[in-house]
Amino acid sequence: MMKWACHRPLALVLGMAGLAFGAPGAEATESGASLYLLGSGGPGTAVMPPLEGLYFDKMVWVYDGSAEANRRIPVNGNITLGLDTTIVADFTTLLAVPSTNFLGGTLAVGVTMPLGAPIIDAEGLLTGPAGGTTLTGSLHDSALTTGDPVVLTQLGWQADKLHIQLSTMTNVPIGHYRESGLANLSLHRWAVDGSLALSWHDPESGWDISAKAGYTANGDNRDSGYDSGDEIHIEGAIEKALSPKFSLGIQGYYQKQVSDDRGMLGPFRGEVVAVGATAATTVMMAGVPATFRGRIMEEIDTTNRLEGTSFWLDFTVPIHMNMPAG
Template sequence: MTGHIRKVGLTIAVALTGFAVSPALADSGGVSFWLPGIFGSLAAVPAAPGWAYSTIYIHLNDKAGGGQNFVTSGGIPGSVTAGLNAHADVLVQGITYTSPMPVLGGQAAFTLLTAPGNIGVGIDATLTGPRGNTISGGASDNRTTLTDVFYQGTLKWNQGVHNELVYLTGNIPSGTYDSSRLANLSFGFPAIDAGAGYTYLDPKSGHEFSIVGGLTYNFTNSALRYQNGIDFHLDWAASQFVSKTVHVGIAGYYFQQITDDSGPGARLGGFRGMSVGIGPQIGFMIPMSEGYQGYLNIRGYKDLEVENRPSSWSTWVTFSLSQAASPPAATKPIVRKY
């Protein structure tokens, strides 16, 4: 079960001395539809058919600070330095149906989810003009709101220790986006993401490795007249089962914007974002009564390197409840008659 919660929604324009400047952040305000780290361990492993419920608590903390040069209408250079601090706490609620009927030889599932949450944003900006004069200002916003509604369809295949996955996901704008606010958990535009993945899982040795990659196409935010470029993302995780119900390991991600931002609102050009992150994880299989099983996963990420994006760290706590896999059918002993 995966969830798609947009990173802290930050679109900043500081109008000073008759012209507008903004931080050099790729994508609309340095954020993207895809939240790196969404896929983790066991990503491509088929699940038991039937209904499943998941809840994911995500805490995000973003910081950004940097310089951006600009040229005034008279051709005289200046510069702006902006500092940004933001946090978000969201509680994803999702439901998944896994079909018992094979589709293209694999297992099909469909997920719907959304999340309430709180987001806070603080900005400090200092503008240095062509004569060395400086003007400083700041702004902040805090809001409890709702994300978009997200959907995801998956197909999974299993051949022993090898598991494969293809997926298609996107969002349905919830209407809570407000272009006049600094703090948004929704996008203000639809997006579509598709990709594929693989999980190696050997029950005998307890070794597990998962990797999922995909591409995101973003439609135009009409309020900002801004269209994010196409993004490539790669999530991975490796773990070792130390018992039948507990596994520990690490997880990470690589995110790279591969085409330029565009539209009249993209005043700083086609800045392309990049981030690389890694962190620890632990997972617990929880036997439940009446044919159900639970799964708890706790993991965290810290950006090791970023370009044109806020530097972030995040904590994820996922709990899912699903029907337990049916035990193998008992075989009747063969009775020979002589």
């Protein structure tokens, strides 16, 4: 269990706080927010917990990004001009593993709850029909708010050092949505993501090579009338355990919108490339292994999105495990 904790923090998920707002002339999905949190498919992403039980993960995620003043971005039924965005978000995940022999693999189900404080500054706001007839000057909006709960399912198999995982995430639009505000964590739309992950994980040498790819299907926001396009995401990571308690690695991701948005500014599609570094350490707490993982991801090429930097800190610990006899 200790090796799983070191290389596979739950860090599972969720980009619903990914308010990486859009870009030149428009935006990738409404407010640039995605269900899948880009960068979460890091080292050991396909490695499942080895024992039945209940696992807890706490992730703090900070994003800081901006867009130039000539970039028009749809947010909550309005069009914003020039955004500067800072988001501090907390994701709490409970993951239950009811079986390690389901269809020959390990089954896990769980839920993630987000809480955060988005801070939004816009240089201008266009309101009215067909892109706006009224121009408002600079605006500032911030809030401490909850996002939508996300339901998780995972099914994973192991063949020697190779780990394979299928996973789904479903965004349930019942979180706090501020219709008149710019700062939101809630997507306020149904969305489903399906992903396939592979990890070549060698505890003896300390190397982990992981990759993950997925497809996100987005629904429409009935309050704003915006129907976001679908997206694909691809991630990769390489990590080396330098000691039984410490590991260091690099990772990156690519995201592209593959179908058109419908609403406000037209069929604009987003795209982003990012690279970064990650490190993890495992310590014993109350007789069980607890893992802390940090990450920094820098977006180096974006289209129709904000460009910025994200910082992560994960804490993962098993709450209960069904230990084998003896």
